[in-house]
Every structure is written in structure tokens, then in C-alpha cells.
Amino acid sequence: MMRFDWRPFLERWSAEWADAYDPERDGHRGGEECAAARWLGREAADAAGIAAAERRLGVALPPSLRSFLAVTDGWHNADTFVRRLAGCADLEWCGDPHGLRNIWLDGAGEDADEDLVRMAGTWSRSLQLAVESDMVDVLLDPEDVDARGEWAVYTWAPWRASPPERHPSFRHFMEDMYRQFHAMASDRPGFSNDTTRALDQRVEGARLAALRGEYEDARKTLSEAVGFGRPRAARLRQQIDALLGTPTGAEEGGSLADPYIAHEAVPLACRAQPQYGIHREESLTRRYPESDRTAVAETLRAIETGTFRYRAEGIFGEAVESARASARRAEPEAAWRALAAAVHAWAPRSADHIAPVGLIADAYLGPFLTPERGRLLLSTPRGPGATASAPKPVGAAPADGLGWLAEESRHGFRIVLIAGVEPSEVPRLLGADDATAVRPALTAGEAWEAQPGGEPWEARTVVRFGAAGEGWVFAHSGRGTDAAQDRFTSPAVRASRATRAVTVTYEPQGGIGDTTDTATFHLSCAEKGEPRFGVTIRGVSGTTTGPVPAELAPASLFVGRTVTEGLRGALDGIASYFGITVSREAVCHGRLDGVETCSWLREPRAGEGWAYWTRS
Template identity: 75%
Template sequence: MMRFEWRPFLERWSGEWADAYDPERDAGPGAEGRRAARWLGGEPADEARIAAAEARLGITFPPSLRSFLAVTDGWHQAGHFVWRLAGCEDLRWCGDPHDMRGIWLDGAGDDADEDLVRLAGLWSRSLQLATESDMVDVLLDPEDVDERGEWAVYTWAPWRGSPPERLPSFRHFMEDAYREFHSMASDRPAFANETTAALDDRVEQARLAALRGAYEAARETLSDAAAFGRPGASRLRDQIDVMCGTATGAEGGASLADPYVAHEAVPLTCRAQSRYGTHQYGTHQYGTDQEELLTRCYPEEDRPAVAATLRAIEEATFRYRADGAFGEAVETARALARRAQPEAAWRTLATALPAWTPRSADHIAPVGLLADPYLGPVLTPERGRVLLATPRGPGAAKAAPPAAGSAPADGLGWLAEESPNGFRIVLIAGVEPSEVPLRLAAGDATVRPALTPGDAWQPHPGGEPWENRTVARFGAAGDGWVFAHSGQGLDAALQERFASPATEASHGTRALTLTYAPQWDPESPAAFHFSCAENGEQRYGLTIRGETRTTTGKIPAELTSAGLLAGRTVSDGPRTALDSIAAHFGVTVSREAVCRGRLDGFETRSWLRAPAPGEGYAYWTRS
């Protein structure tokens, strides 16, 4: 094993600290002398001094600490919050003077497991390396030893509000402290040295590599540079992370004069702040003024624009824009996603990606797409990684178009697997998706933009108290068909007054109705209904409630022979029936669009007829 060369590392650190010295920030006992000497350490400890300290403590120091002491007997400014590390004479056992063991175990109560008990004993068994600090413990743990004999170092400060942070060895601790020194000094105007120059060159090379598609290697380099506080490194790394689905991309506070901030970061920050995302500081804080919470960190002149973007995100009216050929592809892809064709939308974006142009020098991916209510769900983490692996930007070669052929046909059978609350779906032939609300909606056919799957299942009473309406989302359903779907079935108890909205929707064409409700309890058996209507009249249908089967009209032989629940009850699941119907009519509804996308929706007319004279009914109301 190669011995770590402490002297050049510590001399470089000391010299950089001296060159960046700020009397207001760094002054303290002996600081001026250390600046003049360009050395943050002390004299080397000889073998006798180190052996004496080991004998006093009854241990042998781990290799990296022992070799460190042989270069300098102690150290000042170990990062920003540890002002002095112990030398041989003042190394001591921590002894848990503040009863941290009791505090940790009392907080856990009877739920303390073995790992927590071991962690709680950290203070009583460890060496304390910090002699002066901002309430930071630096603990060398003799029970956490690797195969090289190195002891793990744990750092803990009560103001962090988190468990102790582990580093594999004393050497790793010092390298981490050096990175912290750089990070805290990076905002000083005069802070420039060989280390910063080398890091900035690596950041630029990583940026170019990311644009060429080598995003994984670029991310590793950028993460290292970000730990040193190098400007731009975090933003570049975060763009990779947000496309991979491991970060929100939120970046509050910068001026909208930066085009990346205005068009990419602000929409992502608003998405994270909105009810559709995770609050950038933790869990979404209902009950607070989200607009004020977000905008107050921006320059005053930018706050109206940020507030407008937040409202657009909340109302699902935000539209991501881009320049040139890629911008045209974005518009086309959005229209496809809105039609429930996410695979086609993705192919459109992927084909145009080489034509994408960065908005600024630290922009490597169109991350703002993720804030678009229609296109954000299309860019799954898997597709995000494909995007990152595609060369793009100025000089990128034109990509080969995606493989020929239509998007995979999902059919209808998947509805049986993705519908724990059942479903309702109407399919109409020969019309465009924009016509669906006109044929099925209640009232004025108001369209609600970009609804999530959760927005389109809860039925609403609407109109008369006996009515049963629901919010449905709609889109294309293969060649020549459209659909309207709601993720809430129609209970068997309501089937007595069932009135398919597809009958009215079939004027001038034909329409299919499919509903399914799982069994909730012994008195509410599973229920399945399928019917076909043409020109405003129902032609045939099948209704199954528990063990009871009812048919109307003449069901085509192709359907019955294909297994339209033949010989089985609806409790077996409607998968076979759905597959048969999809194959017979040539319909397919995108599973991805319905289950993970955002689609336009509307409130349907009632799925129940008016009760006959003397016929009772039950209903619920909004609370």
C-alpha cells in the first residue's frame, strides 16, 4: 500500500489559505503568524513523542493519523468549522461528557436497535480530535476499523440536525476538510490558485463530454468539482441528475437575466414548489403562501415573472419553449402527448435532439421540459438517460431517426391490472380527440387541462342528486378511435339504473362502453359491462354482476368465441374480455399515457338514468 504524502498536500492547503487570508474572516490567535509562515500545522512529532501518546492512550494510532503526526503535530483550520485539531499531547478519549449516549437512546425509547445502540456509544469509546471548533465533534472510532487498520472518523454537530457523518479514515477526513475549505472560500474575489484552475479546466472538459453524451463520467467529475465549490459545477451536475430522476432541478434566487434561470431553472423550481412536486426544502407545505415563499428569494424585479410561472405550473398551463428545429419538435411532441401518444412524442423529441441549442454556457440539457405538464411525464428517467447519452448542441452529428414502425399497441387488457378501483372507458370511432368532450361531457363541455391520473377517478354528483358523473381524461386510441377514461368503476348496486353515455356519443358513428368494478364486500360483487352503440342506439351488450350474466342484442361470434368471459365470472378478472374487444375493434389505449401521463379531461354526463316512479336511489355529496 502506497503511503500518503502528507507534506505536499498540507503545504498546498496552507499556501492557498494564506493567499486567500481575510483578516475579518480568518483572524484569531496566531493566525497572522501562520499566514506569514504559510503553514497551518506545527513541528513534526518524532517517533518517541508519538509512541508516548500511544502508550498514554493505550492504543496504536491508525496509519494515516500516525503518518500525519510525523509531519505536523496538530493542525489549524480543518475546514470551516474545526479550528484546531489535537496533537500528540492533547489527543484524548472523548468520554461522552454531555451524555450523548443517553440522549440518543432516550429519543429512541423502546425502538432502539443494535445499530442505534452502537451509534449512541460512539462518544464514550472514541478519540476526540477537535480541540477548538464551532460545536463540532471529530471522533476517531476504534471499533470501526478497515482491513488496512484505518479507523473511521465521525463528525457531528448539533446544529446540523442529522446523525454523525462517517468518513473511512483520518486521511479521508482531512481531504474532506480541504474540500470544505475550498467550498467556503470560493466566493472570495482573490481565491484563485493551481487547484482552482485545474478544477475549472476539468469542469469545462466535463461540460463538453456531457454534450457529447458521456454524461456518467462527466457527472463524476462535476460532483468532485462541486464539492470544492467551483462555480457552475453544481448546476451542470444537477442537470444530469434531474434528467435521471434523482433531483428536482430547483434552483431558487438567481436573476432571470440569466436565460438558463428564466427558462429552465425557474419552471423546475416552481414545479418543485407546486402541489404536483416536492417542496425544495422538504415536504410541500400546505397552509403557507406558496407564492410568497418562492418569490421572496428572487430579486424584486423578477418576482412577478416567477409568480406567473408558479401559477401556470399550478394551473397546468405552462408551456416549455425552445428555439429552432428543436422548438418545433417540442410543439409537435406536446400535441402528441396531449393525444395520449407518449411514445410518439418521445420519438419526436429524440430525433430533434441534436438540433437543440444551449441557452447559456452552463446549459447541457433541456431540463425545463420536465416542468411542462404534458411533456414532463414523457421524459421518464430511462428516456432522460437516453437523452443525456445523445450528442447534442452545436457541432453534434444528426442522429439517426428512431426505429421505424408504430408505437407498441397496448390494447385494453392492461386495464384489468392497473385499476384497483375499477374503470370506465368509452371508445368512439371516426372522430378526433377534441370532439370527445362535445359528445360525452355534461353542461358546456369545459375541458380541464393536463389532469393527473388521480384527478380523473373520483366521481362527482353533479346535476340532479340521482346522477352519477365522473371526471374522465381523453385521447387517441389507435387508428380511427378515441377514448375517455376514468379510474373509478360503477358499483354493481348502481347497474340497475346504468345508462351508457356512449349511446348519445355514437350519433353518426359507433361507440363502445366498458366498465369494471372490483368486489368490495360480499354484498357488492364485481361488475363488468360491455356494450356497442351505433347512431344513437345500443346494438348489443353484456353485463355481469357476480354470477349473473345478462346480454342484449346479438354479440358478434368473433367476440363470444374469443372468450368474452365465457364460462367464467367477472371475479376472475376482465383481462380476456378486454383483449378480445381490443383485437376485434382494433383499439389500443396507451398504458403509459393513462397511468403516468397528464391528459385533458372533463366531467361526463351521468352514467345512471333517472329513477322510475317509486324507484329509490342513494347518493353522496361533497363535504
């Protein structure tokens, strides 16, 4: 096994520490002497001293610690909170003097699993390496040993409010502490040395690699530089992480005079802000200069209300507008193809801008930028001079049909399908008389939670709408209506005033999956304001009106099947008969425009009773 050469590593660390030494910040006991000597260590321990320590402790020390002691018998300033690490004479068993094992186990109670029990015993079985520290334990665990004989090191401080942090070996611990020293010193004026210059050069190389589409290699390089606190590295890696769907991809703070901050980072930060809490706006805006806080608050409100639109320049900006129009039509694959075809023409807003991450915050486009699509975008050469072809889109454009609704029918659904119109006409055709305003960019959950207006006897709902294939549009609600009740009125009649419309509802009453189910399925078709045919099935009984096409007759849809099987078959049959397809991705995961519909129940006649309930 090749031994680690401690001497050059420790000398470089010591020299860089001495150059950055600040008596006011680092002036604890021994700091002046270490800075003057440009050495954070001590005299080397000889073989006899190391052997004596091992006899006293009753164990053979792990290889990286033994070779370290042979270079320096202890160490000062291992990190900001560890003033001195033990040498041979200072090594002692920790012994758990504060009873931390019992504290951890008592806190877990009956939920203490094997891993927690083992972790809680770290103090009682480990060597304590921290001789002087700010309430930090550095524990060398003899029961966590790798194939090379290295013991894991655990660091813990009560003020961190987290379990001990594991380092695979003493060498890994020291390398981590060296990185931490760099990260803590990176904002000191004039902190520059061979290490920082080499890292900054690699960061610049990673930036160029990312623009070439080599994002995986770039991210590895940037992650190393982030560990050392290099200022550009975090911004660059955050952009990659944002498109990969990881939670570290939102930069907060900075001046909106920086166009990257204003147009990319602020929308991402606002999108990542928790939606609840009375101080959420203040907690975000206070991280920005006072003069910028109003603009940040406006962006936050735009994102919360679904009105934020990402903008870009040139060819890519035109593609963004086209993609958003497709996304609003519930055509996510078309939206993605428009972006993918133009991403090579994207232009950065500043020197450290490597990808259009602000897209993620766009009300309509953001939900469709999945991590898989983000990887394809990142793998595309882009920016000035990029000429490579666009990435291959994610599969062929899907034709989802309607059958997938059976898998999303726990609470039932209502869907109206209208032929020969554009999605923008849905509010006019289905909207309530006093509530035809479009509600922009609703998620499925937001539409579900919306409180429709109207009279107590009415059954209005908020539907989201979009394109349903060639020549059709849909209006969908994830809440069903019992179409077997006497006052049910299919909105297809109203919607079909100058065309043809179809209504499908499913109300999952009773248990799903057997022939005793009392669930209600309804299909009706109308043309030019007149009903043409209808099918209503409740449990095992059904009724029909008008000349029902053979392909859609109850005998073809439900006989011999469970309700769930029949529902899937019926939906597939409807999609095939009318040539309809509705994007599952758009309905389940996207943001679509919505509108409150007219009532799906007629007004009670004189002397006719009715009942209603409210959701809390």
C-alpha cells in the same frame, strides 16, 4: 501499501488559506500567526512522541493519522467550525461527557435498531480529535476499521440536527475538510489559485464532454468540482441530474435576465416546489430579485394548473410542439420519438446550458421524460456542430391493448371508446350540458379527486381522453359505476350519434379473485345513437341485450374463470375485436386533457326512489 504524502497537500492547503485570509472572518486565536507563517500545522511529532501517545491511549493509531502526526503535530482551521485538531499530547478518549449515547437511545425508544445502538456508542469508545471547535465533535472510531487498519472518522454537531457524518479514514476526513475550505472560500473576491484554475479547466472540459453525450464522465468531474464549490459546476451537474430523475436537479435564484434561468431553471424550481402550504409561493419567489418575482409566481401558477408549455427555437422547437401534440393524444412513444429525432439540433440558451431540462416541467411532456429516456437524451451529441444520429428510442412502440386495466382496477373504472373521431371531439360527445370545458393536463389523481357537478341523483365523472389506436379515441375514469342498477345508461348511445361507440365499466364490489365476487362488469356497443348489444355480469350471473358477438359473449369471457381472470380476458377480447389500444403509460403516469361527462344514470321517474352518497 503506498503512504499518502501529507507534506505537499498540507502546504498547498496552508498557502491557499493564507492567501484567502480575512482578519474579520478568520481572525480567531492563532489566525494571524498561521497566515504570516503560511502554515496551518505545527512542528512534526517524532517517533518517540507518537509511541508515547499510543502507550498512554493503549492503542496503535491508524496509519494515516500516524503519518500525519509525523508531518505536523496537530492542525489549525480543519474547517470553519473546527479551530484546532489534536496533536500527540492532546489526543484523548472522548468518554461521552454529555451522555449523548443515552440521549440518542431514549429518543429512539423501542425503535432503536442495531445500527442506531452502535452509532449511539460512538462517543463513549472513540478518540476526540477536536480540541477547539464550535460545538463540533471529530471522533476516531476504533471499532470501525477497514482492511488497511484505518479507523473511520465521525463528525457531529448538535446544530446540524442529523446523525454523525462518516469519513472512511483520517485521510478522507482531511481531504473532505480541504474541499469544505474551498467551498466556503469560493465566493471570496479574488479567491484564485492553482487548485481553482485546474478545477475550472476540468469543469469546462466536462461541459464539452456532456455536449458530446459523455454525460457519465462529465458528471463525475462536475461532482468533484461541486465539492470544491466551483460556481459553474453545480449548474452543469444539476442539468444532468434533472434528466436522470435525481432530486438535486433544480437551480433556484438568480436573475431572469439570464435566459437559462428564465426558461429552464425557473420552471424546474417551480415544479420542485411543494404543492401545499400557504407560503409556498412566497418561499420560492423571495429567492429571486424583486423585479422578477411576479414572473416567477406566474410560472409557478402555470405549472400548478397544468398550463405551462416549454418553448424552444428552430428544429428542436418544432419537434417539441409535435411531441406535445402526441403527448396530449396519449401517445407517449410517438412524443418521445419526435424529441429523440431532433435533440441533436437543440441549441443552448447560454454558455452553461447543456440540455433542454425545462422540458421536464412541461405539463404534457414532463411525465414521459423518464430517467431512461433522460439518459438517452443525454447520450446524444447536441448543440452547435452536432451531427450524430439520434439515439435509439426506448423499444418498439407498444400496443398495450386494454387488458392492463385489470391490473389497475382496485377502484374500478369507466372507459368509453369512440370510433372515427379525434380526441378533441370527446367533450362535445360526452361532456355534461353545462360543463363541456376542457380541463387541461390532469393527472390520474387530479381527475379522481375532481368533484363533478350535477344533480344529486346523477353519476357524472371527470374522464381523461386521448387516442386509442388507429381510428379510435378513449375517455377513461379510474372510478367505476355499478352498471347492474336499473337507472344505468350507457354513454355510448350519446357518443355514437354519427359513429360507433363502446362502453366498458367495472365496479369491484365484494372481494376480488373468487367466484363469489359481486363485482359488476358491463360492456355495451351503440351505433348512430342506437344501442346494438350489451353484456352485464354481476358476480356469477349475467344478462345480455341485442346480438352479442360470439367472441364477446359471457360464456367466452367469464365461465370457468375467477372474476379477475375473466376481467383480463374480457378486456383483451374487446381490444382484439375492435382493434383498440390505450397507452398504459399515458393513463397511469401522464397528464391528459379531461372533461366532466354527462350523467351515467338516467333521471328518476315519478315515484322512483334513489339514494346517493358523497366523498369527504
